[in-house]
Amino acid sequence: MEREIISTKQGTFMMVIFVIGSSIVLGSSVEAKQDIWIAIVVALFMSLPMLFVYSKLLTSFPGKNLYYILEEVFGKVAGKIISLLYVWYSFHLGALVLRNFSEFVQVISLPETPQTIIIIFLGLVCLWAAKAGIEIIGRWTAFIFPVGWFVLLITIPLSMSKMHLINIKPVLHNDLKPVLSSAFSFFTFPFAETVIFTTVFNTLRNKKKTFKVYLSGTVVGGAIILLLSVRNILVLGVHITTDLYFPSYMAVRTLSIGDFIQRTEITVATFYTIGVFIKASVCLYAASKGVAKILNIEKSSQIVAPIGFLMMNLACIVYSSTMEMFDWINTYKYYAIPFQIIIPVITLIIAKIKFYVKN
């Protein structure tokens, strides 16, 4: 089988779409209120060292993905156990993303359609993409990104007339604590979720640019999230933004230019669909890579399908209501710490020590 290769550009775009994928519609953190933009900026800065850790891991073992690195660093057995944890993490994340989407669709427009159907449909296209490989996902993102970018951002100037600057004032009047807490939420979801790319980016054509891809992907994604969050607050006001499950959708819903451009919320739904598709496909791909590595299976594409089905299952049963889903976000930020911070940092340190001892 040919080795899969993705270009720097494709990698960056994949990362951007991964980062904004599900954050674009979910009102993830409400504590910071009108200071949400500060929280996002802080979260970006918080994630920089982690991005460095991730890319350092990859560049220290060129051409190897996280699962290989774990086995090499921790030995066969311990490495496999930790790999299993990452398989679970990406698998679980993929399921959550699928579920978020189906909740969104059900709440917003298709209340009578069972979520199972939406999950199956989306799951099948993700399965297809993950089975076809990371190259296809990379091409996909590079193709769709310019269009999506344009559609997503055009809504900002269009809703300019509905913005009220007063909504974002006063700046940083409330305590710093909620801002930091929000920042931490933003750090774990979505910025540090890019840890999943450590299992993917061994396919980058230019290995030296791994950090650049990480950095530019996250920063561009973060900037888009920032713009959209600020837009939401400016248009809707703090109270409504924090009340709503899907503030972006609502903010675009209020947009109308004359009688002609109105009811444009479908643009948000479209981009959300694309984002979710990319994110879930990458998660599924990462999970099946891990399983293949653990079980010593040569072609990971052969086992994508059963894992994909299991992911759909998990998505179906993971929450029993929309409220529960939004509750979970509070737990998630703690749940993600070991995967996003502890294990990568420890791995990097041990790897460096081993490297040092060897020489």
Place this chain on the structure above:
Amino acid sequence: MFNRFKKKKSKGHEVKQKDVSIDYMLTNSLQRNIELMKEIFNSDDTFITRQFENMQNKNIKGCIFFIEGMVNNEIINENIIKPIVISTSINVKNNVIDSILQHVIFSNSVERTSEINKVVESIARGDTALFLEGSGEVLIISAKGWQTRAISEPEGEKVIRGPREGFTESLLINLTLLRRKLITPDLKLNYKVIGVKSRTRVCICYINGIANDKILKELNKRLDNIDIDGIMDSGTISELIKDSPLSPFKTVGSTERPDILAAKLLEGRIGVIVDGTPVAMTVPFVFIEYFQANEDYYINFYFSSISRLLRVFCFMLTISLPAVFVALITFHQEMVPTPLAISLSAARQIVPFPAVVGAFLLLIVFEILRETGTRMPTNLGQALGIVGAVILGQAAVEAKFTSAPMVIIVALTGISGLALPRLKGAVIVIRLIFLLFASFIGLYGFMFGVIGLLNHLFELRSFGVPYMLSLMNLDPQDLQDTSVRVPWMYMKYRPKFIALNNRIRNASEGGKK
């Protein structure tokens, strides 16, 4: 399971088709040879046998065989029979056949052979075979001369500006047309014969140094693997050699114009010209070529960019319009602006069919009209137009079989589909699939359909070249010749992947000061 199924099939198929070879030997006796030939071509009334003798030396007896209608009678009369009959300088002492070949026959292409199979095939191809008394060898004299269609502009690919010549059914004429465009010894033309019964000659043409060897090797391999009784059109070959044969998209290009073929060869593609068809094939074929027309490169780049964008837009329109419309009016009524919703609702009062069914029926009606239109004599076209527009359109709306907006949507869909005639097959399939998805879970279904379509397109390859070449990596160099065409002076490189080594195609600076 599918694999197993296929394997079994191939086992049963193991015996390859064989040419019926003839186990006769040529003898020195002319009479025997004539009988032999008559036996081979028995019950073929177009097979002509003509015996003659030299005027002076009655020992020089000869006989020519040819097939009526495939030869030029004048050449046979004047250049073969006449010189042999009246010649006085035939040296009988030496080999008669040598003497005749060298001193008597006026023909540019004469071949000596003693293999009867070759003789038979040459006669079947339109050559003339000359048998001589006392010789086990045969002279195959080229005196082909059948009627061919004149070179004319192809109906399917008309241009306003650009050369007006198109390929004909004759391989040699086609090669001439191509050769006249590319006067370089690097243009390589290799013959192959495909088809056990039809023995169709196929010519692979490429430019040495530009074409990718890997693709060439792959193409040769695939052509050699063809094992079929006859080839009537290049379409058959293209279906046999294309990647992912069940995809609705073509991965082998086709053209009737020598200028297009030449331009594609210059981009590093490889052409296949098939005898008997005016349609040449090019490989590899990538998606964006559907939207490129040869005229784009001859006319002003603003204009050609606009037409390209229009074609892309038409493609999107024609695959998605019915699906989006149905999704909007059945799932997402809130997304329709209120005045439009009111008029749509008004138009759809007491229409008996659900919107999806209506859309399906109308799309099928449109396809019927299109199909009848292509198969019908042109002078009946007007009647068809009247039937289609007035009876099926207007009357159906008036009778409340369908609503006027639906007719508009379907008409727009159909018309924009006609802007891309080469994509027609794929478009029909995709459109229906999208419509089904949309009728199932609304716009989300449509979006999943689009995602699936893109998955498929990105996965496709044509002879190892990604199908979405130059669209999958936002490289300014790649995007120069996609949905827009930049001025010629900026198009410096041949497409990636297709031309590997020799990538610079144009180093002129343009009229810059």
Place this chain on the structure above:
Amino acid sequence: MMIIIPICSIIFLLFIIFDLAPRFIEKQWKVFWFYTVLISFSFVIHILVVLDFKLPSPAVPIKRLVSYIFGLQG
């Protein structure tokens, strides 16, 4: 809701025929058994979900574990 069952079954069947069977033919036993176990498990869960069985969500124990470790309230 019940209509989902045949849809699911057909999707699963398709994957079994076109994705799993080749593994059997190519004698890749590891992949084959892994695939078989997971896909039958998924199928059972799918049916149970469609039949409205209340399946325990893995999110709940994780939540409890996380709150236990970090000492969160509820």
Place this chain on the structure above:
Amino acid sequence: MKHVRRMLFSLILISNMLLCGCWNYHDIEKYSLVLGFAIDRNEQENSYLLTAEVLDFEMSGKEAKPTSKLIESKGNSVFDAIRNMLKLTEKRLYWGHADTVIFSQDIAKEGIIPVLDLIFRDAEMREEMHVVISKEKTAKELLEQQTMISTLRSTEIDRILNSQGSLAKAPVVEAYELINELEGEGISAALPAMGIATNAGKKTVELMGTALFKSDKLIGFIDSEETKYFLFVINKVNRGLLIQNESPENQMNKITLEIFKTKTKTKPEYYDGKVVMDIDIKTEVAIAEMETSMDYIKDVNRSKLKKDAEASLKSSVKNIIKKIQDNYDTDIFGFGMLVSANMPSLWDSIGPDWDHLFKKLDVNVNVDISIRNSALVSKSIRKESIRKEN
């Protein structure tokens, strides 16, 4: 091989879909579009009375002409009333196109949050619906009146509100903005009020100023002229007219100025323990109509006109603020919000006391009017006699 599978797979999937039902599939003609609705309260039964204007079609020949019909239903909650309509109609009602919701005074006096919640929560109803308060006894009456031009009552109300951009006599509030105002600190809601008037022999709906709220309860109305100055304060005037008496003595001759651009900047200032609001109004106007023969185009007169106009606008604005402070004591101007946005620490201390403070709030109004042009005519139309005098 891959593609063989894919194709077969999708084909079978499709045939499956044909066989099964589609859950959310509803043809548009199976719905009755609701264009607007009115909510009344039935005191005796303690229930809501919902009146919806639904789209209907009059079939004339082969064309269907849109008209509208009213449907009434009762229910213990608004949603209950909506669902109870299914007892009455053959078609399902579709609420995604409703542009206008009218509340009766009763409901507004009791509090509009309970009824507003549904509009906000429901996915089908749109948050940018216009909210109107009925000045009549019931809200339903407004939908029962004749229309002036269009055939659809609610659409007409919606259009009237949309065209307020060039009239500036009613605040146009969309539901989501209203919620922000209700939830926000230091601001109270103000909604357009509509009543019934006889016009050209038809009984029809007309805009009648503004309904004032305190918290979510209606406490009074101001008329449309006052509304204009209220809109000046909250910077919601786009276009509109300023009518200027030539002089205090001469009330007959009026000069009409058309506003082309106006911007109000309100800034809270804090002096010696007192909050003062600085309101800066900058307006560009053009002379649109002159009933006088004075030549206001002339430099001297023009500056006099400017001064007069500034003075009268200033006093009108001051008056309306005063009136609200004295009579209604509700911060519809959002002064409190401005304080909390610009001086958050001050707001922390005075915020709880704002109701009290608002009443005594000092306001500085600065008006700057610049006269841009005088339309097509450079002079006033003068009688010969006057010219001689000059």
